[in-house]
Amino acid sequence: MKEKVLLNCISKYVQLTVEENSFLLSKINTRKYLKGQYIVQQGDVCNFNSFIISGCTKTFYTDKKGNEHIVLFAEANWWCSDLGSFISKTPADYNIQCIETTEVFQFSYATREELCDNIPKLDRFFRKILEKALVTSQKRIVRNLSLSAIERYLLFCKEYPTIEQRVSQYMVASYLGITKEFLSKLKKSLIYENKS
Amino acid sequence: MKEKVLLNCISKYVQLTVEENSFLLSKINTRKYLKGQYIVQQGDVCNFNSFIISGCTKTFYTDKKGNEHIVLFAEANWWCSDLGSFISKTPADYNIQCIETTEVFQFSYATREELCDNIPKLDRFFRKILEKALVTSQKRIVRNLSLSAIERYLLFCKEYPTIEQRVSQYMVASYLGITKEFLSKLKKSLIYENKS
DNA sequence: CGCGACGTTGATTTGCCTCAACGATTGTGG
DNA sequence: CCACAATCGTTGAGGCAAATCAACGTCGCG
Numbered sequence: 001m002k003e004k005v006l007l008n009c010i011s012k013y014v015q016l017t018v019e020e021n022s023f024l025l026s027k028i029n030t031r032k033y034l035k036g037q038y039i040v041q042q043g044d045v046c047n048f049n050s051f052i053i054s055g056c057t058k059t060f061y062t063d064k065k066g067n068e069h070i071v072l073f074a075e076a077n078w079w080c081s082d083l084g085s086f087i088s089k090t091p092a093d094y095n096i097q098c099i100e101t102t103e104v105f106q107f108s109y110a111t112r113e114e115l116c117d118n119i120p121k122l123d124r125f126f127r128k129i130l131e132k133a134l135v136t137s138q139k140r141i142v143r144n145l146s147l148s149a150i151e152r153y154l155l156f157c158k159e160y161p162t163i164e165q166r167v168s169q170y171m172v173a174s175y176l177g178i179t180k181e182f183l184s185k186l187k188k189s190l191i192y193e194n195k196s
Numbered sequence: 197m198k199e200k201v202l203l204n205c206i207s208k209y210v211q212l213t214v215e216e217n218s219f220l221l222s223k224i225n226t227r228k229y230l231k232g233q234y235i236v237q238q239g240d241v242c243n244f245n246s247f248i249i250s251g252c253t254k255t256f257y258t259d260k261k262g263n264e265h266i267v268l269f270a271e272a273n274w275w276c277s278d279l280g281s282f283i284s285k286t287p288a289d290y291n292i293q294c295i296e297t298t299e300v301f302q303f304s305y306a307t308r309e310e311l312c313d314n315i316p317k318l319d320r321f322f323r324k325i326l327e328k329a330l331v332t333s334q335k336r337i338v339r340n341l342s343l344s345a346i347e348r349y350l351l352f353c354k355e356y357p358t359i360e361q362r363v364s365q366y367m368v369a370s371y372l373g374i375t376k377e378f379l380s381k382l383k384k385s386l387i388y389e390n391k392s
Numbered sequence: 393c394g395c396g397a398c399g400t401t402g403a404t405t406t407g408c409c410t411c412a413a414c415g416a417t418t419g420t421g422g
Numbered sequence: 423c424c425a426c427a428a429t430c431g432t433t434g435a436g437g438c439a440a441a442t443c444a445a446c447g448t449c450g451c452g
Contacts, residue, residue, distance in 0.1 A: 061338045069341040071334050084331040087324075093335070120316035127319050128283075130326035135280040137333040138267050139289070142257045144340055145265040145373045149440070169399065177341045182440055184400055345408075365431065378408055380432055 002053050003028065006105055009051075009077055013128045014121040024122075027115060029106045039080070039096040039104070046085035046092045048106040052078050055102025056166055059094050060174070070175040073099075073163045079129065099167055149178045150186050198249050199224065202301055205247070205273055209324045210317040220318075223311060225302045235276070235292040235300070242281035242288045244302040248274050251298025252362055255290050256370070266371040269295075269359045275325065295363055345374045346382050 003025050010016060016024070033039060033055070040046040042062060052074055059071040059080060071094055074080040085092035086109060107115070116122045143152055153176055157164050164172060170180040178186075199221050206212060212220070229235060229251070236242040238258060253276055255267040267290055270276040281288035282305060303311070312318045339348055349372055353360050360368060366376035374382075 061342065063342045067342070069338050071338060083327055083334075087327055087331075093338070116320065120319065123316065123319035123323050124312065127323040127326060130323060130330060131279055131283055134326055134330050134333060135283075137330060137337065138279070141333065141337055141340070142265050142267060142289070144337070146257065146259045146263070168397090179441060180399070181401085181442085185440095188400085364429090375409060376431070377410085377433085381408095384432085 002030075002103075003105075005053055005077065006051055010122075010125055013125045016119065016121060020119045020121070023118060024115060027107070027111050031104055031106050033098040033102045033104070035098055035100050037098050039098065040082050040085070040092050040094070042093065042095045043091045044085075045089050046082035046096075047108055049079060049081040049086055049109075049112060050096075050104040050106050052076050052080065053103040053105065055104075056099045056163070057096055057102055058099055058167070058171060059096045061094050068171075068174050069177075070171060073160070073167065073171075073175065075163065099171075144177060149176060149182065150190075152176050153183065153186055198226075198299075199301075201249055201273065202247055206318075206321055209321045212315065212317060216315045216317070219314060220311060223303070223307050227300055227302055229294040229298045229300070231294055231296050233294050235294065236278050236281070236288050236290070238289065238291050239287045240281075241285050242278035242292075243304055245275060245277040245282055245305075245308060246292075246300040246302050248272050248276065249299040249301065251300075252295045252359070253292055253298055254295055254363070254367060255292045257290050264367075264370050265373070266367060269356070269363065269367075269371065271358065295367075340373060345372060345378065346386075348372050349379065349382055 006028075007016070007021055007024075010024075030053075031050075039048070039050060039057065054076050057074045057080055059074070059082070061069045061071065063069065072080070080096055082092035082094045082096065084090065089109070116126070143155065147155070153172075156172065156176060169183060173180040173183040176183065202224075203212070203217055203220075206220075226249075227246075235244070235246060235253065248270055250272050253270045255270070255276055255278070256264045257267065258264055268276070276292055278288035278290045278292065280286065281290075285305070312322070339351065343351070349368075352368065352372060365379060369376040369379040372379065
């Protein structure tokens, strides 16, 4: 039963009672997206915070020239939303698109507030995962400032091996902040290095 | 009375009772740093979360070549710490240095947990400010990926005019991810543009 | 089979860095 | 109160990492 995945995820940070668990589950909405479908589109309001049960999504910004810039990839057990849009009901800065068939639990803003009001431990849960997300985000800023493209690529492969395998090359390039052509050249140079 | 600044900051997000306020204040520690002093140094454990009463700090990473990369500037009413180090008691990735004489309230990890245990609304408070911080951090990632140096500089001046004025040029450059020499050239080119 | 999405390759260009030297401003001790 | 050092900012010459552009391979799929 897939609800267990979510309860498991939460139980790593806070301990809910049986009643709290069932209250939480009573508020859950499940939704399934096909490959290529959008959970949110830039400009729309992001009304849901989604917990990924299975599949994979990319959150990205499209600039004036039409180039994509990937904010994050999300796999099973991760949360995704355009947080800024979600919390202040303003138009989303980002698109969230499913790279594969993806199944999620979704919470509206009102539902999430209701849950946190009734189960204060959830405030703590979200606080803790936000702390982790912020640490990761700041680390990425620093890496983009201090490392070369090839160093960033190697770190990405090491830290997100499953993502590197399941998404297209051009998305990896976009995440790293380089062009797909240049990433292609980097990978070629790595092969030659290993041979010599 | 400077404790009011902190209570004010919190009251923008959650409403504490009189007893809660005084419990919170009873746990407060004040500390003053001189210009140039460090709140944390890379490699040490960051034992405090600091709320800035007055002054200004920079949080930065020093790479192997000795270059500084600024994660964030913080002024009055902001929180700063090496969050990763603070929550998991591991060596800090970053330095936090005072750019001016700076006065802060400090909370140890244990104190913060005690506060949140006794006042669950504080979990919500921290959740909300973390949400905002994460939005800002992700926005910066996207900007670094999608904008040129001059665009980033102009946005920085627009969004953080007070910081642009009080910190050295080379720190602004480091925040933007460019060299001080190149920033100097950018500023010169802006002057010529306005004349013609 | 033929089309569309993705990846590769090479030629050329460019945004930004490096290095080195030189002002300007500030603060500090004699 | 001046001299001098330290710190910060500016300028220019030259170099490199990565972008751009254009063409061509390749693979999966309707």
